Amino acid sequence: MARKIIENPNSCTLVHAMNIIGGKWKPIVIYILANGSLRFGKLLLFIPNISKKVLTEQLRELEEDQIIIRERFAETPPRVEYSLSKRGEALLPILRSLSEWTSTSFDTIEFETCKIVKL
Numbered sequence: 047m048a049r050k051i052i053e054n055p056n057s058c059t060l061v062h063a064m065n066i067i068g069g070k071w072k073p074i075v076i077y078i079l080a081n082g083s084l085r086f087g088k089l090l091l092f093i094p095n096i097s098k099k100v101l102t103e104q105l106r107e108l109e110e111d112q113i114i115i116r117e118r119f120a121e122t123p124p125r126v127e128y129s130l131s132k133r134g135e136a137l138l139p140i141l142r143s144l145s146e147w148t149s150t151s152f153d154t155i156e157f158e159t160c161k162i163v164k165l
Contacts, residue, residue, distance in 0.1 A: 076141065085125065
């Protein structure tokens, strides 16, 4: 499936940001990778409702936008790990703020505590 892009004729920074990290799964992938690098199978375990196809697409787009790093190891069997780039790590305080906003704005819901480790 082709990436869904919001037209941005005026080069709005918020529209550009949403084209990069918007959607259902990308912020979740970034959040999970905050704790360190993971292999594809582990990411699937942490996001049980995502399909392999969609996770693959999301990882490719995040890599293309330099939010994550895909590292291939020359081993048998082949091994690939995903981690946050510096650009991806810079998103963590923003995601933390969004999490705090949700917690305080919707105080009638009992949320789990999000544990984003890196700053």
